[in-house]
Amino acid sequence: MPLNSQQPGGRAQVMSTIAENIAKVRTRIREAAQACGRAPESVRLLAVSKTKPAADIRAAHACGLVDFGENYLQEALAKQSELADLALTWHFIGPIQSNKTRPIAEHFHWVHSVDRLKVAQRLSEQRPAGLPPLNLCLQVNVSGEASKSGCAPEELAELARAVHALPNLTLRGLMAIPEPTEDIAAQHAAFARLRQLMIDLDLGLDTLSMGMSHDLEAAIAEGATWVRIGTALFGARDYGTTP
């Protein structure tokens, strides 16, 4: 057995920490779902692995997770090739530059962060013929000026109708990253707004991608079908530099 597998901070330690974290997050999801009368299986766990090594994804997969979310394209592609032996479902959740759509169309199963038609059109055109349609969520800015990404709620209906009509994509639902707040009522209000926007679209969408480590309970109470969890599974992120 390699020496470092028994040292604190070694792979064995990281593995058991991730296993414990997954169990805790699953408990939070189950309790939040039960508290509002939802079936726990109606809430899916998307593990957000940005900045974390491929080994962490491998450890989480060994505990039964298959859905992983990444924000940075080059980093995601590198991890995908390292993990090509695993049957994983990859979700792109970061900001998208329109000249970077091709690798996203080619290498992901879901994209949660589309906020303009040009990006959706390019993803549709560039989706390889042999692959199933790309699952897509439209990111909506439900926090007003506090957030730069996401389409404005007033522009959503027109965007959603245009995206819904594109081939090679399946418009699944809406995604939001509300302004972080400790105020539970404000968390609920933002998520409820996203849910209402989806209902108002009346396009038969089935997906609400909302809720992160600090606010998954409020998101689940308001109808989240994907919660996107990073820190609570993999620990705090180290970006190397402080801006």
Ligand SMILES: *Cc1c(COP(=O)(O)O)cnc(C)c1O
């Ligand atoms: C980083 C990130 C998450 C995960 O956030 P945590 O607070 O670490 O759980 C979820 N969604 C998006 C879009 C992210 O960029």
